[in-house]
Amino acid sequence: MVNEDVILRFEHISKVFPGVKALDDISFDIHRGEVHVLLGENGAGKSTLIKILTGVYGADEGRILLNSQEVKPTGILESRALGIGTVFQENSLVPHLTVAENIFLSREIKNKANLIDWKKTYVECERWTKGLGVDIDPRIQVRRLSVAEQQIVEIAKILSQEPSIIILDEPTSTLSNNEINNLFNIINKLKEEKEITFIYISHRMEEIKYIGDRATVLRDGKYIGLVPDLNEANLDDIIKMIVGRTLDEKFPKRDVEVGEVLFEAKNLTVNKTIYDVSFNVRSGEVLGLAGLVGCGRTSTAKAIIGMLPKEKGKIRMEGKTVTINTPNDAIKLGIGYLPEDRKREGLLLDKPIRENITLPVLNKFKRMGLLSKAMESRTVMEYKEILSIKTPSIERKAKYLSGGNQQKVVFSKWLCAKTKLYIFDEPTRGIDVGSKSEIYRIINDLAAEGAAIIVISSELPEILGVCDRIVVMCEGRVTGEIGAGEATQEKIMKFAIGGVV
Amino acid sequence: MIWEIKTKKELAFTNKPWVSAILPLIILFVSMSIIKTDTFLTTSNIMNILRQSSTYAIMAVGMTFPIITGGIDLSQGSLLAVVAIVVGMVIRDTGNILLAVIAGLAIGVVIGTLNGVVIAFLGMPPFIMTLGTMRALRGVALLLTKGSPIDIKLESFRFMGTESLLGIPIPAYIFVLVAIAAQFILSKTSTGRFIFALGSNMEAAKISGVRTNWNRIKAYMISGICVAIASVLYISRLGSAQPIAGEGYELEAVAAAVIGGTSIVGGEGSAIGSIIGAVVVALIRNAMVLMQVSTYWQSIVIGLVIVVSVSIDIIRKRIESRRVN
Ligand SMILES: Nc1ncnc2c1ncn2[C@@H]1O[C@H](COP(=O)(O)OP(=O)(O)OP(=O)(O)O)[C@@H](O)[C@H]1O
Ligand SMILES: [Mg+2]
Numbered sequence: 022m023v024n025e026d027v028i029l030r031f032e033h034i035s036k037v038f039p040g041v042k043a044l045d046d047i048s049f050d051i052h053r054g055e056v057h058v059l060l061g062e063n064g065a066g067k068s069t070l071i072k073i074l075t076g077v078y079g080a081d082e083g084r085i086l087l088n089s090q091e092v093k094p095t096g097i098l099e100s101r102a103l104g105i106g107t108v109f110q111e112n113s114l115v116p117h118l119t120v121a122e123n124i125f126l127s128r129e130i131k132n133k134a135n136l137i138d139w140k141k142t143y144v145e146c147e148r149w150t151k152g153l154g155v156d157i158d159p160r161i162q163v164r165r166l167s168v169a170e171q172q173i174v175e176i177a178k179i180l181s182q183e184p185s186i187i188i189l190d191e192p193t194s195t196l197s198n199n200e201i202n203n204l205f206n207i208i209n210k211l212k213e214e215k216e217i218t219f220i221y222i223s224h225r226m227e228e229i230k231y232i233g234d235r236a237t238v239l240r241d242g243k244y245i246g247l248v249p250d251l252n253e254a255n256l257d258d259i260i261k262m263i264v265g266r267t268l269d270e271k272f273p274k275r276d277v278e279v280g281e282v283l284f285e286a287k288n289l290t291v292n293k294t295i296y297d298v299s300f301n302v303r304s305g306e307v308l309g310l311a312g313l314v315g316c317g318r319t320s321t322a323k324a325i326i327g328m329l330p331k332e333k334g335k336i337r338m339e340g341k342t343v344t345i346n347t348p349n350d351a352i353k354l355g356i357g358y359l360p361e362d363r364k365r366e367g368l369l370l371d372k373p374i375r376e377n378i379t380l381p382v383l384n385k386f387k388r389m390g391l392l393s394k395a396m397e398s399r400t401v402m403e404y405k406e407i408l409s410i411k412t413p414s415i416e417r418k419a420k421y422l423s424g425g426n427q428q429k430v431v432f433s434k435w436l437c438a439k440t441k442l443y444i445f446d447e448p449t450r451g452i453d454v455g456s457k458s459e460i461y462r463i464i465n466d467l468a469a470e471g472a473a474i475i476v477i478s479s480e481l482p483e484i485l486g487v488c489d490r491i492v493v494m495c496e497g498r499v500t501g502e503i504g505a506g507e508a509t510q511e512k513i514m515k516f517a518i519g520g521v522v
Numbered sequence: 523m524i525w526e527i528k529t530k531k532e533l534a535f536t537n538k539p540w541v542s543a544i545l546p547l548i549i550l551f552v553s554m555s556i557i558k559t560d561t562f563l564t565t566s567n568i569m570n571i572l573r574q575s576s577t578y579a580i581m582a583v584g585m586t587f588p589i590i591t592g593g594i595d596l597s598q599g600s601l602l603a604v605v606a607i608v609v610g611m612v613i614r615d616t617g618n619i620l621l622a623v624i625a626g627l628a629i630g631v632v633i634g635t636l637n638g639v640v641i642a643f644l645g646m647p648p649f650i651m652t653l654g655t656m657r658a659l660r661g662v663a664l665l666l667t668k669g670s671p672i673d674i675k676l677e678s679f680r681f682m683g684t685e686s687l688l689g690i691p692i693p694a695y696i697f698v699l700v701a702i703a704a705q706f707i708l709s710k711t712s713t714g715r716f717i718f719a720l721g722s723n724m725e726a727a728k729i730s731g732v733r734t735n736w737n738r739i740k741a742y743m744i745s746g747i748c749v750a751i752a753s754v755l756y757i758s759r760l761g762s763a764q765p766i767a768g769e770g771y772e773l774e775a776v777a778a779a780v781i782g783g784t785s786i787v788g789g790e791g792s793a794i795g796s797i798i799g800a801v802v803v804a805l806i807r808n809a810m811v812l813m814q815v816s817t818y819w820q821s822i823v824i825g826l827v828i829v830v831s832v833s834i835d836i837i838r839k840r841i842e843s844r845r846v847n
Contacts, residue, residue, distance in 0.1 A: 328729065352731035366729050369722045371789050380719055380730040383712045391710045434730065 027089075028053040028218050029074075029186065034083035036069055036242075038421070040413025043069040045242040047083070051186075054216040056208060058223065058233035058251065060263050062453040063425025064411035065239040067222050068110050071188055074220075075100040075107050106184030108175050110191050110222070110424045110451070111364060116164035121146040123163055124178040149177035154203035155314075168362045169195045169314040169479070176204065180211075187211075188220045191424065193228060194450045195361070197314050197479035198514070205232050224425070224453050226256055227482065238262045264455040271458050272486035275465040279489065280304040282340075283473040284356070284442045286325060289334035294320040295497040298334070302442065302473040307464060309488030310477045312517045317497040318477045319361055322444045326351040326358045338442075352381055355441035359431060359448055361477070367431035370420040374412060375401045377419050377430050381438040404433035407463070409456065424451045432460065436467075443467060446477045461487050481510045495519040541838060543782045543798040546831055550805045558812050567808065569691050573683075573759065575804030576693035577602075577752045581771060582778035582796040583697075583704045584748025587741035589779055590708075591721045592788025593648030595745040597637060598775055600659035602768030605629050605753035607663055610672035610763040619679050627750045633659065634746020638739030656772070663765040671764045674757060683759030693755045697797070700751060704744070704793035717741055722789030777824065778803055781831040802827065 029051040036044040044066045051057045059067045073080045076094030084091050087103060094100040097107070114123045121142050130145065132138040146159035155173045163171060172195045179187060193201050205228075211217040223229055229236065229251060236248040236259070245262050248254050260268050285301040295317040302308045310318045323329040325336060327345040336343055338354050345351050348358065360366035369377055379386055379397045386396045401415050408429040412422055419430055428451050435443060445464075449457045464474055464487055478484050484491060491508050493501045493516035501516030554562040561567060581598055588595040605626040612622035637655055640646050674680065682692055708714035716737040719727040728734045757763050780786060781802055782795025803824060810820045 326729070347733065348729050349731045349733050358729060360726075360729055365723075366725045369719055369726055369789075371722050372718070376715065376719070380715075380727070380732065383715055387712075392712065392715065438731075 026052045028087070030086040030089075031070070031074075032084050032086065034070065034073060034085070035081050036066075036073060036078065037081055041411075042242045044073070044080075044239075045244075047239070047242075047244050049237050049244065049247065051218060051220065052235070053218055054212055055234040056212060056219040056221050056232055058221045058229045058236035058248075059239065060222075060229070060236050060248075060259065061239035061245075062241075062263060062411075062455060063429070063451070064241075064423040065453075066242040067239060068190055068423060070239075071107065071109075071190055071220070071222070075105060075188070101182065101184070104185040105188065106179040106182050106186070107188040108179050108190060108192050112168075112171055112175065114163045114171060114175060114178075117162055119160050119162055120150070120157055120166070120174050121159035123174060124149065124159075124181055126178075128182070145181070146177075149181045150174065152180070152203070152207060153177060154200060167315055167319070169197070169200065172196060173200060180207065184217075186218045186220065188222075190222045191224070191451055192221075193223060193225060195447065195479070198481065199313060201228065208232060224451065224457070225480065226260065226454060229259075230254070230256065240265060260454050263453070268455060268458060271454075271461075273458060273462045273465060275307070275468060275487075277305045277465070277468045279306045280471065283338070285335075285337040286321070287335040287337070289321060289324050289336075290332045291320055291324045291329050292332055294329070295324065295494075298324075298494070298497075298499055300492045300499060300502070302475060304441075304471045304473050305468050306489050307468055307474045307476060307487055309484040309491040310475060310494065311481070311484050311491055311513050312494035314479065316494045316517065318494055319446055320497075321494070322358055322446055322475070322477060325444065326356060328358075352438065352440065356444065357381065357435045357438045357440035357442070358444045359435045359446055361446040361450065363427050363431050363450070367434075368419045368427060371418055374405075374410070374415045374417060374419055374422070374430055378404060378434045378437050381434060400437060401433075404437060407436075408433055408459065425453055425456070428452050429456065436463065440472070442473045442475070444475045444477070447479065448476065449478075449480070449483065481513060484513070485510065493517050541783070541834075543795055543802055543831055545834060546781070546827055547798055547802050547805070550802065550809065554805070554809050554812070558809075561812050562809070565689070567812075569686065569689070569694075571801070571804050571808050572694040573691040574807070575800050576691075576697045577756045577759075578771065578774050578778055578803060579697045579797050579800035580700050580748050580752035580755070581775040582782070582800045583701055583793045584745040584752075585772070585775040585779045586704065586708075586782075586784050586791050586793055586796045587717060587744045588648060588652075589776070589784050589786060590717050590788060590791045591738050591741045592724075593641060593738070593741070594652060594776065594786075595634075595637065595742060596649065596652040596772050597633065597655035597659055598745065598749050598772035599768040599770060600656045600663060601630065601633050601746065601749045602753045602756065602771055603663040603763070603765060604633075604659050604666070605750050606757040606763035606767050607666050607672055607765065609754055609757055610674050611666070613674050613676055613679055614672060617676065619676070622679075623754055626754050627747060630746035630748075630750025630753075631743055632746070634743040634749075635739060637746070638742030641742065642735035642738040660765075660769075663767075667763075667765045669765060671762045673762045675761065679758050680761055681758070683755050683757070693759065696751065696755060700748060701793050701797045704748075707744070708791075708793060713737060713740055718789060774803060775800075777828050781828060783831075783835055785835075799831075802831075 027050045032048050034044050034047040061067050072078045076096045076099055092103055094103060124146050125142055130138045130142045143159045150157045153173050157170055176192055208219060221233060233251040236251055238245040248259055280303055282301045283304040287299050289298040290296050298321050312318050320329060324331050327347045327350055336345060343354055375397050378401045386393055405415055410426050410429045419427060432448060449460055468474055476487060485508055489505050491503045492499055493513055495517055500519055503512055585595055608629055609622045609626040612625050637652055640651050641648050685692055716732045719732055720734045720737055724734055778799035779796040782799030784791030784795060806823055807820055
């Protein structure tokens with residue numbers, strides 16, 4: 022079939038990793054100027070396909086046709102030369118370089134004397150980040166940025182290369198509505214004005230209908246089918262294609278008697294980031310912390326567990342004032358924090374899944390004073406089953422898991438710690454639809470067992486779906502509190518931009 | 523294990539960091555056994571190698587700990603001298619061996635703790651901090667001795683370093699014991715797991731409740747204790763403590779650890795590997811002596827072996843990730 026519309030064609034692509042058939046005879050077409058969505062559960066093979074297209078891995082079988090020409094890039098640089106720009110699922114910025122240096126890495130803007138023209142670089146840099154609706158100082162080192170800001174920089178970097186095919190692997194998993202809208206505007210503009218083609222991966226079902234034109238669904242490395250028109254398609258049908266069964270409700274109901282106040286923060290203040298933050302959580306309650314990117318939710322959590330020094334403020338646990346200087350103190354008091362950045366703060370990438378999950382409560386896995394691998398393995402296998410972590414072995418290093426499965430490992434780690442207060446910062450980041458409701462169910466179970474839970478999330482439907490009460494922050498301060506009954510996205514947004522209802 | 527099917531990769535030998543040292547060890551041993559059967563493959567020579575490698579081996583085991591945390595302990599060589607001198611002086615003045623050994627170990631613990639505390643709490647780069655203690659302790663060694671060596675003649679003390687038990691030199695027993703203890707700490711205790719964890723990702727380890735400061739300090743303490751043990755053996759073998767004793771030994775220890783598969787960027791390593799590394803270095807020296815190669819060449823060859831075994835290590839990791847990739 023000759024179709025002049027086809028810009029990219031995958032033909033019989035297969036790829037095997039030991040113990041996993043990551044891709045199994047995948048064939049499909051991508052049309053010029055469409056936003057083609059790749060769908061599938063965690064570990065379905067989406068990122069692997071992208072990595073084959075960009076030459077990070079070689080395919081075991083099959084070929085890729087770009088404009089009817091077979092291409093075989095052997096690395097990012099070659100694929101970039103072919104006009105393919107990629108925002109990978111995992112951050113690929115250089116942490117110690119500035120925003121501008123990262124964006125123009127190896128494409129430095131030079132002046133007549135062949136030196137870097139910094140003035141122009143900074144102007145260009147701001148043009149791209151502002152286009153995404155975010156004010157980021159081009160002179161700041163990337164490692165000082167929040168996860169969301171880093172994501173923006175990453176996207177800006179690719180956009181500024183002006184490729185003809187742009188691949189976005191879960192670009193929105195860390196962003197909040199505001200930035201997502203800006204991103205979508207840009208995508209639509211590039212698509213219409215310049216006929217740029219997008220390959221888009223996301224687990225956020227609401228957005229793919231909005232942004233995508235067609236979708237391809239993968240499951241366990243196999244091609245499941247094509248959704249010819251996302252606009253027309255029914256979400257439930259798509260989800261059924263993805264998980265292979267119908268899903269019961271997305272946010273399972275919780276029927277828990279909310280108990281006494283378990284945790285209380287009073288006037289928490291951290292130098293130049295949060296001011297007089299006060300709130301409480303009761304046992305059996307799920308409290309949401311909402312707000313725009315950079316509003317201080319993560320800093321609040323980090324101040325609580327002693328990762329950030331508190332200038333002022335008190336923490337009370339079960340009615341007693343407690344001192345927390347390090348996360349170790351926090352865990353001893355029964356407070357666990359699941360960080361938002363799994364790669365930087367959540368995982369020991371070079372260590373096995375088993376060692377990652379047992380780390381916070383390692384002392385529980387001792388027999389006669391010595392670590393017992395058998396005890397560890399037994400517990401870890403349980404969590405592997407519960408969260409369906411896709412891996413041939415729990416001894417596999419964490420770095421070899423797919424993004425969503427890595428997230429499940431970090432989540433298991435805190436389940437395994439069995440604390441009284443759980444602070445989950447973007448708990449479902451990168452997790453597929455099926456497993457998401459599993460995680461919400463687990464959150465309900467934890468609440469039913471009397472734990473208190475704080476959920477920080479940029480995904481408003483998630484906040485609305487799982488929380489009993491929502492505290493909204495803006496620029497480091499608490500600006501509002503809403504009960505689940507009366508909460509709406511609009512109300513949250515109003516508080517989040519500092520307004521009053 | 524019934525509940526888990528291991529894939530080939532997880533069982534594969536390429537998973538063990540110390541394999542890179544086994545190969546040079548075997549090659550060296552076999553080729554020497556063939557070339558110099560009469561002089562190399564004799565009990566007395568083998569025992570001699572064991573005796574000579576004991577100091578380095580114990581130091582290398584100690585060095586493994588700071589390196590796994592992502593650091594290094596450059597003060598080892600100077601610490602060896604200070605401990606040797608103090609042990610010598612105590613024996614000379616009191617004749618009390620137990621007191622001398624306790625004093626030596628105490629110094630090891632104190633200096634290790636000092637290194638660890640400054641590195642962990644002040645955030646001083648380990649290279650700089652231990653470079654400082656390395657220079658300062660060398661000065662202390664010279665001050666204590668006013669530049670001249672201290673001799674020990676007490677037979678009951680010399681026994682430890684010079685005698686054999688069942689035909690095997692006593693230092694060999696001690697280094698095996700130290701290695702077993704260290705390997706045990708690394709693989710069977712939470713301290714060991716924490717040291718690996720913080721070496722592999724300090725932030726994540728801290729958020730997971732690992733007391734990163736305290737465990738880093740422990741790593742330097744263990745290094746100090748190992749040096750103290752090595753030093754006691756050293757002086758009891760040689761019977762004399764020079765103020766310049768142990769100069770450059772820290773780099774030998776780093777070499778042994780690295781040859782043994784310990785990753786210089788942290789997060790990976792084993793006591794067994796470092797022991798094998800130390801034996802490899804000792805074998806090379808011995809081989810050179812037997813073949814009457816000048817000492818200048820020793821350095822060149824050891825340099826090459828370091829590069830070769832680290833290359834093997836890198837290739838091993840490539841194979842691992844290719845198998846998985
Ligand atoms: N480098 C690797 N080594 C070994 N196995 C790998 C590697 N990369 C991916 N895999 C495995 O291949 C499968 C597909 O992974 P991939 O990253 O493509 O999933 P994904 O669809 O992107 O999932 P997610 O939604 O979680 O990001 C998974 O089972 C994963 O564990
Ligand atoms: Mg992926």
